[in-house]
Each structure stands twice: as structure tokens, then as C-alpha cells.
Amino acid sequence: MDKERYELNKNLAQMLKGGVIMDVTNAEQAQIAEKAGAVAVMALERVPADIRKQGGVARMSDPKIIKEIKSAVSIPVMAKARIGHFVEAQILEALGIDYIDESEVLTPADEMYHINKWDFKIPFVCGARNLGEALRRIGEGASMIRTKGEAGTGNVVEAVRHMRTVMDEIRKLQGMPKEELMSAAKEMQAPYDLVVYVAEHGRLPVVNFAAGGVATPADAALMMQLGADGVFVGSGIFKSANPAKRAEAIVKAVTYYNDPKVLAEVSEDLGEAMPGLEISQIETAQRMAERGW
Amino acid sequence: MLRIGILGLQGSVIEHTIMLERLEDVEPIQVKTRDDLDVIDGLILPGGESTTIGRLITDYNLKDKIIERARAGMPIWGTCAGMILLAKHIINDDKVHLGLMDIYVRRNAYGSQLDSFKTTLLIPAVAEYPIPLVFIRAPYVEKADGGTEILAELDDKIIAVRQGNLLATSFHPELTDDLSFHRYFADMVAKSTI
Numbered sequence: 235m236d237k238e239r240y241e242l243n244k245n246l247a248q249m250l251k252g253g254v255i256m257d258v259t260n261a262e263q264a265q266i267a268e269k270a271g272a273v274a275v276m277a278l279e280r281v282p283a284d285i286r287k288q289g290g291v292a293r294m295s296d297p298k299i300i301k302e303i304k305s306a307v308s309i310p311v312m313a314k315a316r317i318g319h320f321v322e323a324q325i326l327e328a329l330g331i332d333y334i335d336e337s338e339v340l341t342p343a344d345e346m347y348h349i350n351k352w353d354f355k356i357p358f359v360c361g362a363r364n365l366g367e368a369l370r371r372i373g374e375g376a377s378m379i380r381t382k383g384e385a386g387t388g389n390v391v392e393a394v395r396h397m398r399t400v401m402d403e404i405r406k407l408q409g410m411p412k413e414e415l416m417s418a419a420k421e422m423q424a425p426y427d428l429v430v431y432v433a434e435h436g437r438l439p440v441v442n443f444a445a446g447g448v449a450t451p452a453d454a455a456l457m458m459q460l461g462a463d464g465v466f467v468g469s470g471i472f473k474s475a476n477p478a479k480r481a482e483a484i485v486k487a488v489t490y491y492n493d494p495k496v497l498a499e500v501s502e503d504l505g506e507a508m509p510g511l512e513i514s515q516i517e518t519a520q521r522m523a524e525r526g527w
Numbered sequence: 528m529l530r531i532g533i534l535g536l537q538g539s540v541i542e543h544t545i546m547l548e549r550l551e552d553v554e555p556i557q558v559k560t561r562d563d564l565d566v567i568d569g570l571i572l573p574g575g576e577s578t579t580i581g582r583l584i585t586d587y588n589l590k591d592k593i594i595e596r597a598r599a600g601m602p603i604w605g606t607c608a609g610m611i612l613l614a615k616h617i618i619n620d621d622k623v624h625l626g627l628m629d630i631y632v633r634r635n636a637y638g639s640q641l642d643s644f645k646t647t648l649l650i651p652a653v654a655e656y657p658i659p660l661v662f663i664r665a666p667y668v669e670k671a672d673g674g675t676e677i678l679a680e681l682d683d684k685i686i687a688v689r690q691g692n693l694l695a696t697s698f699h700p701e702l703t704d705d706l707s708f709h710r711y712f713a714d715m716v717a718k719s720t721i
Contacts, residue, residue: 242643245663245702249574249607252537271583273537273576308620308634309576310664332640332664355641489536489583490559 235352235375243357243377246310246332247441250274250378250464254454254485255443257281257468260299261306267471270481274310274332276466277303282339282386283469283508286520292340294322300329312359317526318344320353327356333378334358336371338525339385339468348526351375361445363396363523365403365432366422370527372440373425379438381462382523383446386469388510390453392523393446397460400442407433446523449474449507451487451500458491475505529716532558532567536583538575538608542701546709547571553713564592569602569716572609574663574699577634580608581624590625597627602692602715604708610695611666618669628690629672636667636684636697650679650687654707660686660698667697692719 235243253273258264264275279295280288294315304311310332315322317336322343326334336349338361351358352375361382362368368379381400383393407418410433419429431439444457445466454465465488467481474480483500490496518524533543535557547555556567564570570593572580584590597603605613612624614632637643643664647657660681668685671677679687679696686697694715700708 238645242645242661242663243640245661245699246640246643248542248702249538249576249663251575252535252540253576253579268578269582271579273579309578310640327641330639330641357640485579486583486586493559 235355239355240375240377244440246357247359247378250310251441252489253464254481254488255312255464255466256471256481257466258303258472261302263472263477264303264306266478267481268307268309270478271485272309272481273464274312275303275307276312276314276335276468277331278314281469281472282522283388283473284386285339286386294319294326294340297325297329300326300331304329304331314340315349316340317342318347318349320349323349323354323358327354331356336360336376338382338522342525348374359443361523361526362400364399364422365407366424367526368400368438368442369422369424369428369432372428372438376440378441378443380443380445380466383444383448384513384516385446385522386511387447387513387516388449388470388473388508389513390447390449390456391513393444393448393457394460396446396523397444397457397462400438401461404432404436404438408436448484449510450504451483451497454484455487455491455497458488464488469508473508480504480507529553529569529713529720530556530567531713531716532556532563532570534570534572534580534584534589534609535559536575537579539573539606539699539701542699543571543573546701546706547713549706550709550713558589561588561592564589564596567601568720569604569712570596571712572603572605572612573701574607574609577608577611577624578622581612581622584612584624594625594627597625597693600692600719602694602712602719603627604694604696604712606696606699606701607663607665610668610697613693613695628688628693628695629675630668630685630688630690630695631670632666632668634666635664637662637665640664646681648679648681652678653687653711654705658700658705658707659703661702662698663702665697668695
């Protein structure tokens with residue numbers, strides 16, 4: 235990936251801003267998502283809530299499913315590769331999708347190294363819990379970041395924690411005199427040039443979405459008000475009682491995140507949300523956010 | 528002071544706002560409601576997802592008012608998704624959104640993100656020097672009917688077209704540093720307010 239390609243890949247993420255990216259497992263769901271106003275879909279075999287429930291190793295989806303979803307919609311299609319599994323990424327690139335999510339929702343394939351995303355032409359989005367992690371992924375070539383949250387829980391608390399952490403660390407860098415930035419880079423284990431960029435601009439050099447636990451329009455608007463550029467919704471839509479209606483409501487909540495009247499309107503009569511999980515009830519080994527480094 | 532709106536529902540809203548802020552005598556205004564449409568002299572439909580934006584302008588009753596103001600002469604400029612919103616004909620989609628321009632647009636005409644590209648081109652109507660053009664999963668115009676003025680073509684495809692007070696580009700001037708297209712549109716708006 236040369237510099238120009240990297241810019242184009244960041245540019246696509248810019249076009250997704252203010253939008254909702256939805257997890258879908260088949261062509262029919264993809265069409266529901268597109269019709270509801272999703273800006274992109276994430277094609278996968280099982281949503282995080284099912285991965286969590288069924289256990290076992292979670293891998294890249296069957297290319298057949300991804301191709302079916304790709305042909306069913308006109309909006310961008312993303313798919314997940316395991317952390318460090320650069321061959322899954324090569325396969326996804328060959329399928330001609332629009333974005334790869336190197337995702338902690340799948341079982342990591344490498345406990346030491348993430349994918350060197352500069353080796354690819356296709357853009358990558360990666361998860362992060364804090365600024366250091368976000369900048370390490372950008373250093374490896376990610377052209378979009380999402381906070382990790384805790385996928386498949388329907389519990390927004392981790393997404394809030396991660397977004398607040400990133401925003402807080404950005405504000406701290408902004409207030410630092412320049413001679414302190416190298417030490418800050420050392421402490422947060424992040425590339426120095428990216429630390430300097432954040433300090434100067436007061437933002438990440440790429441678009442930053444929220445993810446992991448968003449289940450309601452209010453959750454989505456909360457993440458937007460905390461500073462997210464857009465929202466990923468995984469299990470929250472198709473594990474709820476009325477996916478089409480909820481999907482549409484979340485899209486509107488992200489657009490009108492600052493308008494409580496609209497939020498009240500779209501939150502009405504959506505039926506059951508997905509059943510939620512209390513984070514402290516999840517065994518440490520099952521916490522997806524802790525995968526990756 | 529010209530008040531130029533940017534449809535602020537989704538997509539490259541901030542990017543357009545920043546470009547307009549760099550122009551003298553232009554005040555950018557983000558448009559999210561029907562009432563916002565009353566206070567502007569011109570409107571930019573940004574890049575983003577046309578299905579998403581098309582859906583929202585219908586549900587929040589912006590569509591009929593945008594059409595009404597366009598017919599009364601207010602300049603509108605659509606970039607990428609905005610071009611799709613303006614078209615009367617979309618070749619590979621049965622959905623028409625604002626349906627204001629007599630153009631036949633092909634969506635995602637170049638393919639997936641792997642086919643997104645950047646180039647430079649001399650567009651005499653807009654600038655005296657070649658300007659950078661960024662195409663992100665871009666559409667192009669296959670055919671433009673009478674009354675349309677073709678501003679730019681690339682490999683025999685129409686990528687910039689004007690029809691009276693309406694302007695459409697396949698590419699994203701808001702993703703570059705070059706202000707030519709924003710200046711060109713501001714000039715359209717200035718002339719329409721005289």
C-alpha cells in the first residue's frame with residue numbers, strides 16, 4: 235500500500251462518517267440493513283453473541299457467504315479476519331470486498347503480531363481500547379479505527395470506557411509541551427510521529443467509530459455524543475425482536491444524535507432489545523476486548 | 528455573505544464545511560432539518576452513501592423542500608453520492624431520489640474500494656491548471672440529455688456536469704486541498720442571488 239492508496243483508504247472511511255455499519259450473516263439480512271440505511275455491512279457467519287454462546291474457534295467466514303452478501307447490496311461490504319492471520323486477509327482481498335476488519339471477535343491466530351497492513355492494497359479497520367493501541371494499529375497501516383467495546387454483550391459500558399479513554403488521552407496530548415511527547419509516546423507504546431500528529435490536530439489521523447455492545451438507539455447516540463465518527467452494530471440488530479425497525483431507528487439516532495426529540499421518537503415501540511450480558515459475569519478468557527495488544 | 532448549506536445527515540460534511548470556511552464571504556451552514564433549508568442560498572450534497580442519505584431526506588421531509596428550492600433556482604452541487612441523489616436516471620438501481628438532473632448515472636461504476644483512484648485533470652471551466660480528482664467507489668454519468676453542459680470527461684465517461692443551477696461531480700474536491708470547485712460553486716450561488 236503506497237501513500238496514495240492509504241489516503242484513498244482513509245477517504246472511504248471518511249465517507250462512512252455519521253453512519254451505521256451492521257453485522258449481517260446472509261443476503262437477506264444485508265438487504266434489510268441496506269434498506270434501513272446502513273452505510274456498510276459486515277459480512278460474517280455468526281454474530282458475536284452466537285460466537286460467545288457456541289464457543290470454539292471463530293474464523294474468517296466462508297467466501298461463499300461473503301460473495302452472496304456482496305452481490306445482494308450496493309453499499310460497501312466489510313469482512314473479518316483473525317488478528318495476525320494475514321492469509322485470511324489475502325483471501326478477503328482477493329474477494330474484492332471494500333474493507334477488512336482485523337477483529338478480536340474472531341479467535342486470534344497470532345499472539346505476538348498483528349497483520350502488517352502495509353502489505354495490502356485493501357483498507358483495514360482495527361479495534362482499540364486506548365490511544366496507544368489505536369496508534370500502533372495505524373502504525374501498522376490501519377486506515378480506520380473502532381473502539382473495541384465488548385462485542386456480543388448488548389452492554390455498552392466497555393464501548394463507553396474505550397471511547398472515553400481514547401478521547402481523554404487525546405486531550406492530554408493536546409495540552410502537552412512538545413518536549414513531553416517522546417515520553418508520552420514511550421509510555422503509551424505508540425509511534426512518535428503519530429503521537430505528534432494527535433497532539434497537533436487534537437484527533438486521530440483516521441476516522442474512529444464506536445463498536446462492541448451497542449444495542450439501542452440511545453446507546454448509538456451516546457457513543458456519537460462521546461465523540462465517535464459513526465457506529466458499528468453487531469448482534470444488537472439481528473438478535474433483537476424487530477431487526478428492520480431497530481436498524482432504521484439506530485441509523486436515525488446516529489444522524490440526529492444531538493436531538494433528544496428525534497431520539498425519543500425513534501426509541502419508541504422497538505420490541506425487545508437483544509438480551510444483555512453483565513461484563514463481570516464473563517470469564518476473563520471470554521473477554522474479546524483483551525485480545526490483541 | 529453567501530450562506531451555503533451542506534446537507535449534514537451523513538458523509539463528508541465536515542470536509543465540505545472546512546473547504547467553504549476557506550472561502551471569503553461564504554458562511555457554511557450544516558443542514559439537518561426543513562427549517563435549515565430556509566436560510567441558505569445554495570446547497571451541497573456531500574459524499575457518503577446515497578441509499579442512507581436518500582432514505583433520511585425522505586423520512587425527515589427534506590426531499591420535497593430541496594426539490595422546491597432547486598426548481599426556484601437555488602444552486603445545488605452533488606459530489607459522488609450527491610450526484611446519485613440529483614440524477615433523474617440511475618442505470619443500475621430502480622431508486623430515484625431528488626430526480627432533478629437529466630443525467631443517467633451508474634453507481635459504483637468503477638467497482639469496489641480496490642478500484643478507487645486519484646488523478647489530475649485540466650477542467651477549463653473550473654481552473655486554469657490541472658486539479659486533483661479523488662474517486663471513491665465513484666459513480667459516473669453515461670449519458671446527459673439536452674440542456675446539460677459537460678464540464679469534464681475521463682476515459683470517455685462524464686465526471687462533471689452542470690444543468691443550469693445544478694452541478695454534479697463523480698469525484699470529491701472536498702478531499703483535496705484545491706478550492707477551485709468550491710469557488711466555482713460559490714460563484715454560481717453568488718450569481719443566483721443577484
